[in-house]
Each structure stands twice: as structure tokens, then as C-alpha cells.
Amino acid sequence: MTHVYRTTATYAADDASTNWKERAARYSLLPLRLFLGVTFIYAGLDKLFDSAFLSATGTGSIGELMSTVRNSSAVPALVDVALKSPEGFGYAMAFGELAVGIGTLLGLLARLAALGGVLISLSLWLTVSWQTEPYYYGNDLAYMMAWLPLVLAGASVFSLDAAIAERRRRSR
Template structure:
């Protein structure tokens, strides 16, 4: 900060316009995590929506049977009770949430909010579906929850619609969004 003017330095320039590769790697370090989580959540949402057996109140592989099975072993059984009232509606809500989180994460649109949604979905699944995993690290929802934390904190500062919008608001156009 110099005389009330914000100055940003993102990389070290060397003679000939070279940029230190470590600076670029640091700036883009969260991009692989964003892509992995975004693709995974889009896939999970689409998988649920297209699986006719899953979107049933009862029967093998159904959301209804899954919720009845995990209810008594969940850390917070009260989280499962609303799903038991309308398992198909709950299945659609989870699938829609996963899709919204995945798309928001991939596009970098409302990235922190999408990441918070992903963390909350993962937390709720850990406290219900995978809580009984023994040992605890066999359940995949806890690591997913912690994978969302860096994206909640940092958002999507590069290669994102958030950065593009922020750049346009600052009058820079697209220059800062796609570095």
C-alpha cells in the first residue's frame, strides 16, 4: 500500500520478461483441487439423478433404504429424520446441491459459497452416511470436507468467472482473470 493506492505483485519478473515458475505455480495451486472437486460433485449429482433405483422411496439401492439403514448409526440421527419423511425429495435436493456446488466450483462462480456448500454437504454425509466407518478414515466424506476448506478460504482468484467479474468491476477487463 503506497499513498492509499493498492499495489499488487504476483510474480517476479526477470530480464526478458520471464516469470518465476514458482510464482505461477503458487497462484494456480488450488486449480487442480477445484477441477477435481467440481468434476466429482457434478458427476455425483448426475449419477444420482440418472439412477432410477436411487431415486426411489424403497428398494435395493434406493435413497429411502440408504437413509433407513444409516439412521441409527449416524452421529446425528436427527439429520436423517427429515430425509425419511420424503426420501425422493431429499435425493433430488442432494443431487441438485451437488450439481450446483460442482458447476459453481468448476466455473469459479460464487466460488466461496459453492465451496461452503460442498463442505456442508460433505459434513452432513460424514455425520450420517459414513459416520459408522471403522476406522474413521475409511469413510471418504471427512477428507472431502477438509478438501473444501482451502477453497472456502481462498475462493477462485484465477481462471474463474469471479475473477473476471472482479476484474471488470475494477476496470481491468479480462486481464486479471485468466493468469
């Protein structure tokens, strides 16, 4: 029988390794959160400041885009809803992307913001990106999958959610 003797230095090395792994795990979703938050803020602002996009007709408009993808989308009824008021749909999409991006970046209602990101990406995949061949060329499916870890884990560091939770914990 072999006995393993551990020294204090061995325990300290194990603790340092465990602490590093725990810290890495804790911060692992931060780059994804930053990327998705900034990207969705940019996408929302891009739509709001593009007068052509927020039009019912014309080159580059949301109305033209929805008309173009209507017959090739997986859910034409979803496109029909957008076509009832293309400008309103364009504004809703832009403000939705802004809300999702800001919530994600600040870590405020982070799981809810991420769920919004999933729903926006899913709706774009089922409508605009559906006809993309092969499917992995379309980016909306990849965005949808990228949001899922944030739906599950939320924002544990550098977030208003974490600050609020810590404040509640201390006040008990």
C-alpha cells in the same frame, strides 16, 4: 565484514524465481477445483439418472440408505428429516451436488459453492460415513477437508469470479 555484490543477472534470476513461485501459488488450487467440481457434477448426475436411488424404498434407494444408517449416524435427527421425504431429499442432494460442482468448475460464487461442498460432505460424514471404522476409510471427511482451501481462497484463476472482479476493477 563481508560485502555481497549483486549483479543485474542475479536480480533477474531472483525475479524469475519469485515470478515462478507466485504463478505456482496462484494456480495451486486449480487441480483441486477441477477434481471437486467434476466429481460433484458426476455425483449429482449419477443420482438424477439412477431411478432406484431416487426411490423411497428398494435396493439402492435413498430411502433404504437413510433407514439403514439412521441408528448408527452421529445425528439421527438429520436422517429423520431425510426420511420424511426420501425422494425430495434425493433430488435436493443431486441438485445441490450439481450446483456445487458447476459453481466450483466455473468459479462462479466459488467460495459459496465450496461452502456448499463442505456442508454436503459434513452431512454425509455425520450420517452415512459415521460408522466407518477406522474413520479415515470414509471418504466424506476427506472431501470436507478438501473443500476448506477453496472456501478460504476462492477461485483466483480461470473463474467467472475473477473475470467479474477484473471487470469491476477496470470500470472504476
